[in-house]
Amino acid sequence: MKKIILLFASLLALGVNAEGEVTKEVFISPGLVFVDIVHNSETVRLQRDQDRENEISDFYLKTARGKIQPMHPFAPHLVETIGELDVIDYAKKRSA
Numbered sequence: 001m002k003k004i005i006l007l008f009a010s011l012l013a014l015g016v017n018a019e020g021e022v023t024k025e026v027f028i029s030p031g032l033v034f035v036d037i038v039h040n041s042e043t044v045r046l047q048r049d050q051d052r053e054n055e056i057s058d059f060y061l062k063t064a065r066g067k068i069q070p071m072h073p074f075a076p077h078l079v080e081t082i083g084e085l086d087v088i089d090y091a092k093k094r095s096a
Contacts, residue, residue, distance in 0.1 A: 026050050028088065035088055037095035046088060 025033045026048040034047035074081075 024052070026052065029085055035092055037091045039095070046091065 027033055028035070028046075028048055034045050036043050036045050038044070
């Protein structure tokens with residue numbers, strides 16, 4: 001019985017579609033696949049594109065800039081830089 005439960009839990013974790021293909025979820029961050037927020041009384045789901053074969057437009061393909069970019073690129077000016085997870089956290093708080 002424990003083996004059956006373990007197998008079932010493993011399949012749920014991997015995700016198996018109706019055709020029996022193994023799928024993996026695309027995470028925003030470890031343990032976070034999506035966030036549901038309420039905007040104008042309507043639930044909106046924030047998530048990454050779950051299609052692992054998806055390609056972005058050629059216009060946005062070049063992401064390398066030759067070196068790691070600073071998180072605070074406007075120093076010494078007082079401009080606060082926020083990251084993707086900060087925006088998601090703010091949206092969740094405003095939605096609650």
